[in-house]
Amino acid sequence: MYPPTWPALGTTQSQALADDWKIFTYAALAVALLVWGLIAFAALRFRRTARNAQPRSQRDTNGPLEIAWTVAPLVLVIVLFGVTYHIENDVERLAPNAPVQIAVNAYRWGWTFRYLHGPTINGNLNAPPEMVLPLGQTTEITVSSSDVIHSFWIPDMLFKRDAIPGRVSSFDLTPSKPGTFLGRCGEFCGLGHATMAFRVRIVSPSEYQHWLAYEATQ
Amino acid sequence: MSAAALPRVTAPERHDILSWITTTDHKRIGILYMGTTMLFMLVAGLLAMAIRTQLARPGETLIDAHTYNQIFTLHGTAMIFLVIAPFALGLANYLIPLQIGAPDMAFPRLNATSYWMFLFGGLIVFGGAATNEGAAAAGWTSYVPLSEISISSGLGQDFWIVGLAMVSVASIITALNFVTTAFIFRAPGMTMWRLPIFTWEMIATALLIFMAFPSLTATLLMLFVDRRLGGHVFDPAYGGSAILYQHLFWFFGHPEVYVLILPYFGVISEVISTFSGRPMFGYTGMVLAAFAIAGLSMGVWAHHMFTTGAVNNPFFSFVSFLIAVPTGIKFFNWICTMWGGAIRYTTPMLYAIGFLMNFLLGGVTGVMVASPPVDFQAQDSYFVVAHFHYTIAGGSLFALLAAVYYWWPKVFGWMLDERLGKIGFWLTFVGFNVTFMPMFFMGLFGMPRRAYTYADAGALPALNLTATVGSYLMLIAALLFVANIIVSARRRVPAGNDPWDANTLEWATTSPPPEHNFESLPPIRSARPLWDLKHPRSQAVVVKVAGAP
Amino acid sequence: MTTARGLFISSALFTGVLAIAYWIVAHEPAGTMMLGFMTAALSTVAIYMFFAERDADLYADRPDATMREAAGEHVGTFVTYSPAPFWIGLALSGLVLGLVVAPAAAGLGIVALLFLGGLLIVRSR
Ligand SMILES: [Cu+2]
Numbered sequence: 056m057y058p059p060t061w062p063a064l065g066t067t068q069s070q071a072l073a074d075d076w077k078i079f080t081y082a083a084l085a086v087a088l089l090v091w092g093l094i095a096f097a098a099l100r101f102r103r104t105a106r107n108a109q110p111r112s113q114r115d116t117n118g119p120l121e122i123a124w125t126v127a128p129l130v131l132v133i134v135l136f137g138v139t140y141h142i143e144n145d146v147e148r149l150a151p152n153a154p155v156q157i158a159v160n161a162y163r164w165g166w167t168f169r170y171l172h173g174p175t176i177n178g179n180l181n182a183p184p185e186m187v188l189p190l191g192q193t194t195e196i197t198v199s200s201s202d203v204i205h206s207f208w209i210p211d212m213l214f215k216r217d218a219i220p221g222r223v224s225s226f227d228l229t230p231s232k233p234g235t236f237l238g239r240c241g242e243f244c245g246l247g248h249a250t251m252a253f254r255v256r257i258v259s260p261s262e263y264q265h266w267l268a269y270e271a272t273q
Numbered sequence: 274m275s276a277a278a279l280p281r282v283t284a285p286e287r288h289d290i291l292s293w294i295t296t297t298d299h300k301r302i303g304i305l306y307m308g309t310t311m312l313f314m315l316v317a318g319l320l321a322m323a324i325r326t327q328l329a330r331p332g333e334t335l336i337d338a339h340t341y342n343q344i345f346t347l348h349g350t351a352m353i354f355l356v357i358a359p360f361a362l363g364l365a366n367y368l369i370p371l372q373i374g375a376p377d378m379a380f381p382r383l384n385a386t387s388y389w390m391f392l393f394g395g396l397i398v399f400g401g402a403a404t405n406e407g408a409a410a411a412g413w414t415s416y417v418p419l420s421e422i423s424i425s426s427g428l429g430q431d432f433w434i435v436g437l438a439m440v441s442v443a444s445i446i447t448a449l450n451f452v453t454t455a456f457i458f459r460a461p462g463m464t465m466w467r468l469p470i471f472t473w474e475m476i477a478t479a480l481l482i483f484m485a486f487p488s489l490t491a492t493l494l495m496l497f498v499d500r501r502l503g504g505h506v507f508d509p510a511y512g513g514s515a516i517l518y519q520h521l522f523w524f525f526g527h528p529e530v531y532v533l534i535l536p537y538f539g540v541i542s543e544v545i546s547t548f549s550g551r552p553m554f555g556y557t558g559m560v561l562a563a564f565a566i567a568g569l570s571m572g573v574w575a576h577h578m579f580t581t582g583a584v585n586n587p588f589f590s591f592v593s594f595l596i597a598v599p600t601g602i603k604f605f606n607w608i609c610t611m612w613g614g615a616i617r618y619t620t621p622m623l624y625a626i627g628f629l630m631n632f633l634l635g636g637v638t639g640v641m642v643a644s645p646p647v648d649f650q651a652q653d654s655y656f657v658v659a660h661f662h663y664t665i666a667g668g669s670l671f672a673l674l675a676a677v678y679y680w681w682p683k684v685f686g687w688m689l690d691e692r693l694g695k696i697g698f699w700l701t702f703v704g705f706n707v708t709f710m711p712m713f714f715m716g717l718f719g720m721p722r723r724a725y726t727y728a729d730a731g732a733l734p735a736l737n738l739t740a741t742v743g744s745y746l747m748l749i750a751a752l753l754f755v756a757n758i759i760v761s762a763r764r765r766v767p768a769g770n771d772p773w774d775a776n777t778l779e780w781a782t783t784s785p786p787p788e789h790n791f792e793s794l795p796p797i798r799s800a801r802p803l804w805d806l807k808h809p810r811s812q813a814v815v816v817k818v819a820g821a822p
Numbered sequence: 823m824t825t826a827r828g829l830f831i832s833s834a835l836f837t838g839v840l841a842i843a844y845w846i847v848a849h850e851p852a853g854t855m856m857l858g859f860m861t862a863a864l865s866t867v868a869i870y871m872f873f874a875e876r877d878a879d880l881y882a883d884r885p886d887a888t889m890r891e892a893a894g895e896h897v898g899t900f901v902t903y904s905p906a907p908f909w910i911g912l913a914l915s916g917l918v919l920g921l922v923v924a925p926a927a928a929g930l931g932i933v934a935l936l937f938l939g940g941l942l943i944v945r946s947r
Binding site: 287292294295296297298373381382383384385386388389390392393394396397428431432435436438439456457458459460461462463464465466467476480483484487488497501517520521524564567568571572574575584585587588788793794796798 | 825826829832833836837840844847848850852853856857860863864880881882883884885886887888889891901902903904905906907908910911912914915918919921922923
Binding site: 060061084091094108113121136138142204208211216217224225226237240241244246 | 554611613637718
């Protein structure tokens with residue numbers, strides 16, 4: 056059902072998030088490889104040997120070099136901030152009048168999904184609840200909590216949002232892949248935290264209508 | 274005031290147990306501090322082994338959820354508050370007066386008071402485990418409402434609060450002492466811009482402690498009022514706010530992580546400079562970078578709160594990114610210090626290079642999680658566990674071990690065994706990376722931190738087993754370290770004053786130093802007075818540049 | 823002492839600017855308050871140092887000072903042993919534990935502490 060391997064990226068938002076992951080991973084690795092290389096080179100090249108018995112220089116400053124390695128990283132992080140700013144804006148934008156709206160309430164240790172004009176799904180540790188979403192339709196999720204802080208986290212969608220008592224917080228998901236994804240609590244909440252799970256099942260819009268009709272009869 | 278002659282030490286030296294309890298000598302307090310943190314580290318390390326053993330395979334039932342929650346809470350609390358930070362305070366206690374050519378700290382009695390408050394505070398935190406419902410189990414962050422009395426009714430949480438409050442006040446006192454000592458008690462000619470880098474980093478650390486720890490003390494007090502005196506500071510039902518706690522806590526908590534690293538930047542600078550046989554490259558840049566990090570770290574606290582949806586993510590993201598710049602300056606300066614030197618591969622130098630390698634990965638992944646879109650997945654997952662262990666364990670802990678091997682001969686007068694030390698280094702280095710590298714992937718794949726078990730699915734079991742194997746390698750290295758101390762103590766190879774051919778004043782006195790530290794001081798004309806003494810021909814050059822900042 | 827003073831002045835300026843910037847960007851009271859408090863605290867030290875240390879002339883701040891010219895003046899002695907710190911630490915632990923556990927336990931603890939403290943003072947004389 057949910058092989059915990061590379062995230063499946065089940066929403067359009069998660070594709071933007073994955074872009075951010077990629078850009079930052081490549082940037083981080085590039086910088087790390089460069090600096091690792093410099094460290095390794097200096098460490099090996101300048102080890103004390105019979106031929107390199109004495110330090111060859113006592114020079115301890117180099118103005119242009121020092122300015123360069125201050126300015127270059129500064130430019131890099133400003134560029135990275137630009138990237139991050141745009142992607143975060145895309146991901147957090149709330150569509151007006153989302154066709155599906157769900158109020159999520161977290162508690163120790165389970166979840167309640169209250170669909171606007173629809174069913175209420177309840178579940179606990181023994182029977183994780185399932186959230187059914189229509190493919191391609193934007194869903195607005197509003198999270199809150201009735202006891203301690205939890206976090207609504209779907210690893211396959213690269214996203215979590217904390218459920219905080221006394222606060223509500225909203226975000227959009229636009230499912231782009233059918234399938235069942237595991238969700239879990241992302242903020243430590245006590246004894247049941249490790250197994251405080253739920254499922255998200257993404258189905259075609261017609262199946263979603265069937266499901267709504269079926270739930271209405273329950 | 275003419276600080277011409279500093280106050281003198283007059284009383285004769287004693288060695289009975291009572292003399293250790295009543296001592297106000299900065300060197301003895303330093304040894305007490307460091308020894309205590311070593312014992313606390315032993316406990317915290319064994320707790321970590323319990324965690325890794327439990328997580329070796331999915332569905333393990335060795336440890337139940339409640340015990341597991343206590344274990345990781347104590348592990349985190351102890352490592353942060355009782356090991357990494359106070360070891361640096363102990364080391365600085367020992368070194369600052371020696372490095373600046375002073376006979377003692379500015380406030381010796383206050384200094385001793387801070388040690389005893391730290392010791393008893395730490396014991397109280399651990400003592401919580403002896404209460405009915407066990408130790409605190411809400412994580413080292415103890416977020417409300419989880420840590421409120423309605424949810425965590427156990428006394429262990431209260432022990433945690435009052436114990437840490439004592440540790441917190443002790444840290445503030447010590448910071449005050451460091452700054453006063455470094456400002457006022459410097460030897461003639463030891464201008465601020467000739468201070469050893471370690472002392473500079475400790476001044477920056479002390480400044481951070483001033484700014485951050487009062488927030489911790491206040492937060493703990495508020496939590497205590499909520500729990501024991503019926504307050505509702507953080508209770509949303511009465512208009513309190515759970516988010517307020519996070520603001521207050523991280524306002525302390527983020528500067529705290531720089532309290533955990535800046536002293537060790539100082540250690541690494543001293544070690545690399547000594548064993549490369551070169552001066553610290555970019556001294557001024559190094560000092561300014563330390564203060565830039567300290568200043569910027571005051572403006573990044575809510576990057577721990579990106580997923581709350583309650584803070585201005587771009588502001589904190591941007592300031593967090595900026596910290597990469599001064600950290601980068603430090604890295605390049607360390608590399609240039611090695612460049613053109615004749616590097617001697619002793620155990621401390623190996624640990625220093627291990628530090629550079631590990632901390633770099635901790636640093637670049639730090640930039641990653643400072644990007645909110647990355648953090649939305651990484652927050653509270655094993656990705657951040659890997660990230661901060663690369664900085665605190667792969668970084669600070671490696672530097673701590675470098676410090677132990679480097680200054681041991683000065684403190685005790687005899688050398689640690691180099692061969693055992695090097696074997697220990699390679700075991701620690703390999704074990705560390707085998708333990709924590711898989712955690713980046715666990716986190717990306719969706720494993721939450723602070724979970725006592727996980728599903729038998731996908732790559733998680735294999736990754737976890739790898740991590741556990743790595744942790745046992747580190748355990749063997751820890752045992753080797755203990756063996757090294759025992760073996761070397763028997764052999765007692767005398768260290769002499771200056772076994773490493775070092776630069777700074779602490780190596781100008783005997784090992785161990787006399788109670789009043791120095792019989793005589795060499796002239797101080799640069800940041801490397803001892804090197805000047807050993808290389809008289811270079812003196813002229815040094816004096817010329819010494820006037821510059 | 824110019825450098826030391828500058829350290830606090832620039833830190834106060836930095837946190838002050840940070841507080842204002844944070845308020846403008848985030849409009850969030852908790853953080854702004856704390857940055858404001860921090861600025862006030864750093865300014866207090868900075869102002870103190872400005873007035874109290876303006877005339878300070880330390881041999882340590884003269885790049886060419888020698889040990890010889892600094893020697894001679896006797897300004898005091900360091901305390902090498904004191905029973906007070908240990909006693910203060912124990913007493914504080916008793917106090918905070920008493921707050922948490924039970925006043926009765928704290929009472930017993932205080933009697934034991936007084937005894938121990940007295941013993942220490944007598945022994946260390
Ligand atoms: Cu939860």
